Amino acid sequence: MTNNYYDPADLRKFGKITEWSEELGTKFFNYYNAVFEEGALSAREKSLIALAVAHVVKCPYCIDAYTKDGLQRGITKEEMMEAVHAGAAIESGATLVHGVQMMNKYNKLSM
Amino acid sequence: MATKSLKARHKELAETNNQLEILNGGIFQEGELPYFKDKIAEIGQFPLRPNKLEVLQINVGYMCNQVCEHCHVDAGPDRKEIMTKETMIQCLEVIRNTGAHTLDLTGGAPEMNPNFKWFVDEASKAGIQDFIVRSNLTIIRANKKYHDLPQFFKDHNVHVVSSMPHYTRGKTDKQRGAGVFDKSIMALQELNAIGYGKPNSDLRLDLVYNPSGAYLPGDQAALEHDFKIALKEDFGIEFHNLFAITNLPIARFLDYLIASENYEDYMYSLVDAYNPAAVQHVMCTNTISVSWDGWLYDCDFNQMLDLKVASKVKHIKDYNEDLLHERDIIISQHCFGCTAGAGSSCQGTVA
Ligand code: SF4
Ligand code: SF4
Numbered sequence: 001m002t003n004n005y006y007d008p009a010d011l012r013k014f015g016k017i018t019e020w021s022e023e024l025g026t027k028f029f030n031y032y033n034a035v036f037e038e039g040a041l042s043a044r045e046k047s048l049i050a051l052a053v054a055h056v057v058k059c060p061y062c063i064d065a066y067t068k069d070g071l072q073r074g075i076t077k078e079e080m081m082e083a084v085h086a087g088a089a090i091e092s093g094a095t096l097v098h099g100v101q102m103m104n105k106y107n108k109l110s111m
Numbered sequence: 112m113a114t115k116s117l118k119a120r121h122k123e124l125a126e127t128n129n130q131l132e133i134l135n136g137g138i139f140q141e142g143e144l145p146y147f148k149d150k151i152a153e154i155g156q157f158p159l160r161p162n163k164l165e166v167l168q169i170n171v172g173y174m175c176n177q178v179c180e181h182c183h184v185d186a187g188p189d190r191k192e193i194m195t196k197e198t199m200i201q202c203l204e205v206i207r208n209t210g211a212h213t214l215d216l217t218g219g220a221p222e223m224n225p226n227f228k229w230f231v232d233e234a235s236k237a238g239i240q241d242f243i244v245r246s247n248l249t250i251i252r253a254n255k256k257y258h259d260l261p262q263f264f265k266d267h268n269v270h271v272v273s274s275m276p277h278y279t280r281g282k283t284d285k286q287r288g289a290g291v292f293d294k295s296i297m298a299l300q301e302l303n304a305i306g307y308g309k310p311n312s313d314l315r316l317d318l319v320y321n322p323s324g325a326y327l328p329g330d331q332a333a334l335e336h337d338f339k340i341a342l343k344e345d346f347g348i349e350f351h352n353l354f355a356i357t358n359l360p361i362a363r364f365l366d367y368l369i370a371s372e373n374y375e376d377y378m379y380s381l382v383d384a385y386n387p388a389a390v391q392h393v394m395c396t397n398t399i400s401v402s403w404d405g406w407l408y409d410c411d412f413n414q415m416l417d418l419k420v421a422s423k424v425k426h427i428k429d430y431n432e433d434l435l436h437e438r439d440i441i442i443s444q445h446c447f448g449c450t451a452g453a454g455s456s457c458q459g460t461v462a
Contacts, residue, residue, distance in 0.1 A: 012379055044333065071322065072329040074337055076279055 011061045044073050051080060052087030114178055116187040117363055124366045125185065127417040133365065134444040138375055144382050147446045154387045158439035161409075164432060165397040168215040168411060168457070169202055170194075171227065172403045175219040176253045179287045181321055183415055185362040186219040193223075194403040199230045201405060201427045206237045210432060211399075213241040215457065217411065220250045222257060235267040243270045245319075245457075248295040249287075261301045270315040271307060272354070272457075273299070276323050278341035286323035299348045308350040317352045319459075325373035327380055327451055328355035331460045354459030357381075359412050359448035381447035389454025392461035395440045401427055409440045411457070416445070 018025025036046050047069050054062030070080050117125040124130055138144045151157045172193035175186035194202075206214060214234060221227055221244060235242060244264065251260045264271055275295060276286045283292035299316075302308060308316030318338065322328050335353035342348040358364045360377060368374040395409035399420075405427040408414040422438040424431045454461035 012383075042333075043330075044337075068326050071324060071326045074277065074320075074329060074334055076282070 006060050008060075008064065011064060014061070044075065047073055048075065048079065048083040052083040055084050056087040056091050114187075115189055116173075116178065116185045117366055118185055119187065119189040122366060124362065124369075127415070130361055130365055130416060131418075131443060133369075133374075134360065138378060139444055144378060144444075147442050147444050150382075150385055150387075150447075150450075151390055151442070154390065156390050159390070159393075159395070159442055160439060161436055162391075162396045164209070164211050164399060164436065166213040166215055166394075166399075166457075167206065167209055167211040167401070168217060168398055169401045170217050170219070170403055170411060170414060171199075171221045171224040171230065173219045174223045175247070176223065176250050177220070177247055177287055177291065179363075180367055181286060181323065181358050181364045183359055183362045183364055183412060184219060185415070190219065192403045193225070194405075196226050196229075198403070198405045198427065199226060199233075201430075202401060203230075203233050203237070205427060205430045206234050206239065209239075212239065213243060214239045215243040215245070215398075217245040217457075220247055222246065222250050222260060228263065231263075231267055231269065235269075241270055242268065243272050245272050245274075248273045248275070248298040249291055251298040251301065252294040261298075261305050261307070264302075265305050265307070265314060268314070270317070271302060272317045272319060274321065275299075275318040275338070276321060278338050278345070282323055286321075296346050296348065299342070299350070300346065303347075303349055308348075310349065316350045317354060318350050319354045319356055319457075321356050321358050325368055325371065325377045327357055327384060328455070331355040331453065352459070354457070355455070356457070356459065357448045357451050357455040359445045361412060361445050362415050378444070378447070381451045384451035385447060386450055386452060386454060386462055389450040389452075389462035392454060392456070393446070393449040394456035394458075394461075395449075398457075399435060407435070409438075412445055412448075413441055416443070418443070 018029065036043060047066060050062065051066040051070060054066050067080065139146055148157055151159060173184055173186045173190035174188065174193055175190070176188060178187040251257050276283045280292040283295065284290065302316055306312050307314040320328060320334055320338070328334065331353065334355050338353050360368055368377050398410055400408040400411045400414050402408065402414050407420045407425055407427065408418065409420055418441045419425050420435065420438055421441055422435050424434045449455050
């Protein structure tokens with residue numbers, strides 16, 4: 001055990017979750033791999049979506065993994081940063097759109 | 112970006128023994144990662160043996176006009192190892208009699224060998240089916256005396272294989288040095304102008320892509336697709352195939368991996384991506400590599416680690432294809448670079 005909540009080396013051990021629940025772990029990884037195959041969206045497009053989401057859910061493992069995945073696919077740093085902004089914009093938009101709820105409530109409670 | 116080879120900088124890793132010590136020790140010795148030998152034994156491929164000889168690869172010298180950071184040759188302007196005419200004559204004798212269908216000239220920048228043109232001229236008379244010269248492109252623009260190379264290649268029906276790290280300037284220059292991108296683009300346009308790389312043209316022009324960093328190349332077909340679109344749209348450039356090659360952890364790339372603290376992760380990536388199906392197609396199974404001073408190796412990588420063939424025949428002067436066919440191939444942990452993912456050789460993916 002390390003004294004940190006996150007250890008970069010733990011990413012390599014991700015596959016081990018299957019050891020404690022073979023059935024669910026295998027189902028998850030099969031699903032995961034199928035999602036990222038070439039489909040209506042290209043694997044390249046999905047890699048950028050994954051990178052954006054990785055930032056929104058703030059998963060350091062996913063950020064490492066999809067930065068490397070992008071490099072392997074020849075995705076440029078400009079493309080990667082734009083994807084991160086797309087994620088950030090949605091995330092901040094999601095916060096700000098609740099401002100309408102606040103305004104509604106404010107108006108309802110006020111005379 | 113360094114401007115000198117590891118050798119000129121007297122770096123520890125200029126010594127092949129030190130490289131081999133790293134590749135055999137550390138995470139492998141401690142059992143964290145398996146030895147290559149054990150992995151291929153699992154599928155009955157140890158000892159690794161050659162198939163039919165198809166490619167004769169001749170390294171005519173380690174001198175290069177560039178000093179790329181990832182270079183497994185540790186090539187550069189300061190390297191003085193250059194094949195002499197005498198050794199070339201011995202090579203020609205072999206080229207005339209070999210069963211191999213491909214002759215592959217490499218370096219350094221092979222064009223910098225003072226007898227390069229004479230050698231190509233002579234070798235092309237042997238009637239080898241596929242005559243490859245690995246040209247780094249910038250050499251064509253480096254000096255007036257090289258400006259006529261595209262026409263020279265065409266006259267000798269040479270198959271040009273050129274390195275192109277990325278279709279954007281930033282990535283290319285970072286890996287290969289400032290100005291490399293623009294010069295490479297210009298050279299490719301010149302090659303196109305005389306007919307190289309055009310659809311259906313017999314003048315073959317292929318590109319080699321190596322990742323510029325501590326990661327593996329992505330899918331070769333997808334990369335080829337992206338390169339083709341980008342180079343065509345931005346510069347009107349056409350080429351035939353893109354070979355995506357994994358960087359092997361030797362020489363300057365090994366030095367980079369260690370200095371940037373990426374070595375362990377990189378070796379993990381290689382071992383994780385081990386693909387048993389690639390083993391029977393790795394380059395050493397159909398290639399003999401000849402060094403600038405005439406020694407024989409299983410591949411260009413073993414040459415850079417100074418691991419000579421395990422055969423009675425070790426030098427071009429004693430060359431004997433039948434005897435060489437009997438040998439076991441010398442392997443170490445750098446070989447995981449050839450079996451990662453779809454596999455990797457000088458011709459791109461293998462499985
Ligand atoms: S990678 Fe090729 S072009 Fe770059 S220094 Fe090495 S031999 Fe020269
Ligand atoms: S590094 Fe050389 S010897 Fe090792 S697998 Fe690759 S081609 Fe064969």
